[in-house]
Amino acid sequence: MYKLTELNINYEAIKAAQVAWPEPVLDPKQLYRNFYDLMNKVSHNFICACCGIIGHNIDEFNMTSTNDGKLAPLVVDPEMVPFPFNCGITAIDQHHIMIDPLAIINSNTISVCNKCYSTLSGNSLPVEALANFRWTGPVPEEMKDLT
Helix, strand or coil, X not given: CHHHHHHHHHHHHHHHHHHHCCCCCCCHHHHHHXXXXXXXXXXXXXXXXXXXXXXXXXXXXXXXXXXXXXXXXXXXXXXXXXXXXXXCCHHHHCCCEXXXXXXXXXXXXXXXXXXXXXXXXXXXXXXXXXXXCCCCCCCCHHHCCCC
C-alpha cells in the first residue's frame, strides 16, 4: 500500500509539472549575462604547478606566490633527477622546487589546483605531485610531433 501512495504522489507531481510547462523564460539580457559570465569563468586553461593537471575553471585553482612557503614539500634533490628541472623563476629554482613550468602565470605567480594546494597547506607532498618521482623529463625531438 505504501508504494501505491508514493506512486500517486509522484504522478501528481509530474502532472503539476506538465501543467506549468513551459516555464516563463528569464529576461534575454540576463540569460546572455549569465551565459557570458559562465563562459568567461571556464574558458581558460590552467595547469597545476604541482601535479600538472589541466583545468578550465578558475575556481578550481589557487593563484600562488612563487615565494609561498607551502611549496616546500616540492623540493627535490637535483642529484636524483636525470635532467635539469629549472623553471626560470629564481625563488623556485634556488630551492630546487619541482613544478610544471606551464603553470607559471608570471614571474611572481603560479597556479596550483585546490586539491594539491590543500595537501601542500598541510605541509605534505601530494601523491600526484611531479616531485613525488612522477617526472618524465623533456619530450624528445622525435616525439614532439606525435598526437
